[in-house]
Amino acid sequence: MTAGRHTPRNTGPRPPRVREPARRRTPRRGVxxxxxxxxxxxxxLAAVAFTVVVVYGFIRFNHAVDHPGDGFSGWQCxxxxxTCGP
Numbered sequence: 001m002t003a004g005r006h007t008p009r010n011t012g013p014r015p016p017r018v019r020e021p022a023r024r025r026t027p028r029r030g031v032x033x034x035x036x037x038x039x040x041x042x043x044x045l046a047a048v049a050f051t052v053v054v055v056y057g058f059i060r061f062n063h064a065v066d067h068p069g070d071g072f073s074g075w076q077c078x079x080x081x082x083t084c085g086p
Contacts, residue, residue, distance in 0.1 A: 031039075
């Protein structure tokens, strides 16, 4: 009988595994985990606040364009049209 691919080649007892002693973790010299987590949350809150400000500005802009009777600002007046003139 010939040895196949899945036939064990060594049928003797296994040698005992040599276990290395556990390595001690060296303390991280970077930024502590708590500070990184707080910075991440502050960045997320800043992103949300920025999004709210942009959406609020768009809503105000949309209202100003839809209701020009409330008074045009200088940037909304066309120079050649004279719509903002007295």
